[in-house]
Amino acid sequence: MAASSELGKDKLTWMYTQMCRIREFEERVKRTFVEHPGVIRGHAHLGDGAEASIVGSLATRHENDLVMPSYRCHGYPLVLGTSAKAVMAEIYQRKTGVCKGFGGSMHLADPAHHLPTASGIIGQGIAHAAGAAYAAQVKKTGQVVYSFFGDGSSKQGAFYETLNMAAVWKLPVVFVLENNEYQAYTHIKLEDANAIAGDPLSQKAKAFSIPGATVDGTDPLKVYDAVNEAAERARAGKGPSLIESKFYRFSPHGNAITVPPVPTQFQEHEAIEVYGNKAEFAAAQANDPIKKFRAHLIGAGVVTEADAKKIEDFVRTEMDEVVKFALESPLPAPEDALNYVYA
Amino acid sequence: MAREMMFAEAIAVAITEEMQRDPSVVFYGQNMAMTDRDPFVRKFGKDRVRITPISETAEMGIAIGAAMNGLRPIVELYMAEFMLVAFDEVINEAPRLRYMSGGQVKVPCVFKAGFGFAAGWAGQHSNCTYHAMMGIPGLKVAVPSTSADAMGLMRAAIRDDNPVVYLHHYMLTIDKGPVPEGEHIVPFGVADIKREGTDVTIVATAWMVKKSLAAAEQLAKEGVSAEVVDPRTLAPLDIDTIVESVKKTGRLVLVDQAPRHASAAAVIAGEVAEHGFEYLKAPIKMVTALNTSVPYSEPMESYVLPSEEKIVSAVKSVLARHAAAV
Secondary structure (H helix, E strand, O other): OOOHHHOOHHHHHHHHHHHHHHHHHHHHHHHHHHHOOOOOOOOOOOOOOOHHHHHHHHOOOOOOOEEEOOOOOOHHHHHHOOOHHHHHHHHOOOOOOOOOOOOOHHHOOEHHHOEOOOOOOOOHHHHHHHHHHHHHHHHOOOOOEEEEEEOHHHHOHHHHHHHHHHHHOOOOEEEEEEEOOEEOOEEHHHOOHHHHHOOOHHHHHHHHOOOEEEEEOOOHHHHHHHHHHHHHHHHOOOOOEEEEEEOOOOOOOOOOOOOOOOOOOOOOOHHHHOOOOHHHHHHHHHOOHHHHHHHHHHHOOOOOHHHHHHHHHHHHHHHHHHHHHHHHOOOOOHHHHHOOOOO | OEEEEEHHHHHHHHHHHHHHHOOOEEEEEEOOOOOOOOHHHHHHHHHHEEEEOOOHHHHHHHHHHHHHOOOEEEEEEEEHHHHHHHHHHHHHHHHHHHHHOOOOOOOOOEEEEEEOOOOOOHHHOOOOOHHHOOOOOOOEEEOOOOHHHHHHHHHHHHHOOOOEEEEEEHHHOOOEEEEEOOOOOOOOOOOEEEEOOOOEEEEOOOHHHHHHHHHHHHHHHOOOOEEEEEOOEEEOOOHHHHHHHHHHHOOEEEEEEEEHHHOHHHHHHHHHHHHOHHHOOOOOEEEEEOOOOOOOOHHHHHHHOOOHHHHHHHHHHHHHHHHHHO
C-alpha cells in the first residue's frame, strides 16, 4: 500500500467514516445499558478512543488479509464489512447476530469478512493469529495476519511464546499492541517493567530481535504508515513486527460487573473511578482522535465542514437502524444451544 | 492380511500416510525435525514439519489459528502433562471457538501426547489427564490400546474437523500387534470388544486393556468368562456398547489408571447406573489408582496403580456378591 501522504480523498473519507461508525456504535452499546437494561448480558468492552488505531491499521490491509482482535472487538468487523446490524444483534443476544447469539460481545467472529475469531482470554488470540499466519505461509496464500491485543496481553506467556516462535518461523503477522494505559483496571505504571522504567512497550520487540515501533495511536495516518511498513515487511517474507499504538480508551474496562438482578452500566473511567485522576482523563478527551482527524481533513481541504456533518448524520442514521434492527430481532430458540458443538 | 507393527510405529505410519494423502496436514513439536535427516523432514519438507521451542501455549495456539486458516496441524507434545502449562488452549480455546462463532469456523487439529508412564517417572510425568478433557464439549479424546487402534484412531483424528487430544500410553510404545492392510481407520465413539465373555464386563482403556485381558485370561482358567470392552475414545464415549455388554453379563468392573474421583471409570459408572441399572446383578466395582500422586519408588508405584491381581480380585468380588444374593 502507498504511504499515507498519497492517500486520496475517497480513502481518507472512508477512514473518517469508519472512525465515526466505531464511535457511534460504541456509544449506542453504552446507551443500551441505560435505555434497555438487560438486553446486553455479561461483559462488554468498548473501543471508543481506539478508532484511529483500528482504522489506520485496517486501511493497510490487502483483500484477503486476516484480522484477529482481542475481546475488545466491536470496531474491527464494522471496518471489515460485517453488517453492523449483525454485530449489534449479537451483542443483544439475538438469533440474527453475527454468531447467532452463541458468542456475544467478547467473541465476535465473521470469517467471511476475514475475522476468524476473537478469544476472550487475554493474550491467547495472539497465538491464534500467528497460527493463521503459519497457514498462510505454508499454503502460500500471500495473506498477512493482523493481531490486535492490549497492553495487558503483553504480560501474558502467550505473547512471549508466540512472538518468539513467529520470529523464528518468520511468520507474516503484524502484532499491534494497543497501549491504552490500563490493563483492565490497573494502570500500566503498576504492572509493566518497561512503562515503569519510562521505556516504550515496543521495546519488547528487542527480546525477539524483530522490529518494534511506537506510534501515536490517535493519528490514523501515523498508525497507517507504521502498520503498513510492518505489513509489507511481513508480506515480503521478512517476518513479524511489533507496533505499539498508544491511545486512550474513553470508557472504563467494561460495564460494571454485577450479579443479576442488580443492573449494570458503564461507570466513570478508572482514571477517575479508581485513581481520582480527572486531569489525565480530561487531557485524553482533549486529544480525541476523531476530532483531531476531522480538523485535519477539513484543514487539508479533503472534506468541508458540510461533508463532515453529512458523514456524521449518515452514521447516526445508520446506528439508529442498527439498534432498531437488533432490538426487534428474535432471540434464538433454547434448543439452538445444541448446535455447533462439533463440526 | 494384517502386518505386525509396534504401537509407536503404527502411529508414525498413520501420520506419514495422512501427510502423503493431504498436503494440509502439518506436524511439529519440540525436539523433532532437528536435522535434514529426519524422516518426516525428508518426506515433507520444513514447511510442514517443524521444530518448536518449549512453548506449549504457542504450539497449540498456533495449531488452532492454522486450523482456522486451512491446515490440519498435529502437535507433538510428548507428555500429556506438558499440555497442562497451556491448558487454556486445550480446554478453553480449541473446543470453544467453533461454538462461540455460531458454527462459522472449524478447528481441525490433533494434540498428540504420551501418558501414564508407570516406569519411575514419579509425580509429574506419569499421570492420566484425560479426565479433565473428556467432559469438554467440542473436544474429542482418543486413547488407543493396540497397534491397530493406534493407527486407525490417528487417521480418524487427523481427518476429524474438530480438535482431538490423542493420548498414547507410554507403556504400550514397543508392544507389537497386527494392523490391517490399507487405509485402516477406527471411527471415534465406537467401543471395541477386545474379548468376548458372559459372566462379567470389564471396561478399560489403553494400558489397562492389556492388564484386563491378562486378568481375563487368568479368570478363564478358573472358569470365569470375562468380556473386555475398550471404549477407544473417551469423548465421544460409546455408552451403548458398554450397557449392551452389561445387559449380557450383569456385572461391571471398571479399570482406570487415574485416581478414582477423577477417572473415566467414575463417569462410566454414572452412565451405567442411569442407563443399565436394571441389568446389574451386583454393584459396579471400580479398580483405579489409589488416592495419591504417583510415587517414584517401584514397590510404591505398583501398590497405587491397578494391577492384574486387583482386577481379578474385583471380578471375583462382584461374582461373589451375586452368588450371595441368589
